[in-house]
Amino acid sequence: MKEIFHRTSIRQFQDKEVEVEKIQLLLRAGMQAPSAGNQQPWEFYVVRNKELLAKLAETSPYAGCVKNAPLAIVIASRDDVIFPDYQDIDCAIATESMMLEADALELGSVMLGIAPLQERVKAVSELLHMPEHQHAFTILAAGYPIEVKPQQDRYDEKKVHFAD
Numbered sequence: 001m002k003e004i005f006h007r008t009s010i011r012q013f014q015d016k017e018v019e020v021e022k023i024q025l026l027l028r029a030g031m032q033a034p035s036a037g038n039q040q041p042w043e044f045y046v047v048r049n050k051e052l053l054a055k056l057a058e059t060s061p062y063a064g065c066v067k068n069a070p071l072a073i074v075i076a077s078r079d080d081v082i083f084p085d086y087q088d089i090d091c092a093i094a095t096e097s098m099m100l101e102a103d104a105l106e107l108g109s110v111m112l113g114i115a116p117l118q119e120r121v122k123a124v125s126e127l128l129h130m131p132e133h134q135h136a137f138t139i140l141a142a143g144y145p146i147e148v149k150p151q152q153d154r155y156d157e158k159k160v161h162f163a164d
Contacts, residue, residue: 003103008151010108011065013143017048018071022105026073026142029101033094036086042094042137045074045128052127056139059123063112069141073098074124077115079133088115091137098140108145114138 027044035041047053048071056074057067066072075095077087095111102109114120114136124136 001100003100006151007099007103008108008149009110010143010145010149011110011141012146013065013069013108013141014146015068016070016144018107018143022107023071023073025105026098026101026107026140030073030075030094030098033090033097035090035093036083039081039083039087039090041077041081041087041090043076043078043130043134045076045130047072047074047128055127056124059127059139060112060114060117060120063139063141065110066112066139066141070143071141073140073142074114074128075137075140076125076128076130076134077137079135088137091115095138095140098142102140102142106144107142108148109140109142112139112141 023046030042030044047056053069053072054067056072057063075091077091081087099109099111114124115138121136125134130136
């Protein structure tokens with residue numbers, strides 16, 4: 001799958017809206033992700049409002065790029081799941097699926113960590129008026145990239161161990 005070897009973290013975006021059809025494809029990709037016991041512990045908050053994007057950018061010292069992104073999708077987890085120990089893993093897989101789909105759609109994206117830092121979780125959750133049983137997990141900033149960066153080859157044979 002070429003997207004795995006092409007995708008990079010993009011933090012600078014063109015001043016161009018992402019089409020609703022592409023947003024729907026990103027969301028479909030996230031919801032298609034596997035999850036423990038098929039619990040699908042995620043909720044997705046689509047943010048396109050410039051004022052709200054600017055406020056999201058202030059929730060973490062690493063989220064500054066959200067301010068100038070045309071789109072952010074906040075992935076949240078729910079408390080009402082069968083396997084709560086796996087909900088963050090499930091949400092991370094959903095986020096990665098969305099990032100790969102973004103690359104396939106010629107969009108750039110970057111995953112900005114919120115959980116497990118409770119001050120960030122609280123700030124984002126309150127900003128988006130999430131119900132008490134939902135908690136912000138990550139922010140996915142996305143849009144048309146200003147530049148395409150080549151991906152590094154990260155394969156390291158020293159980190160491979162055969163346990164035959």
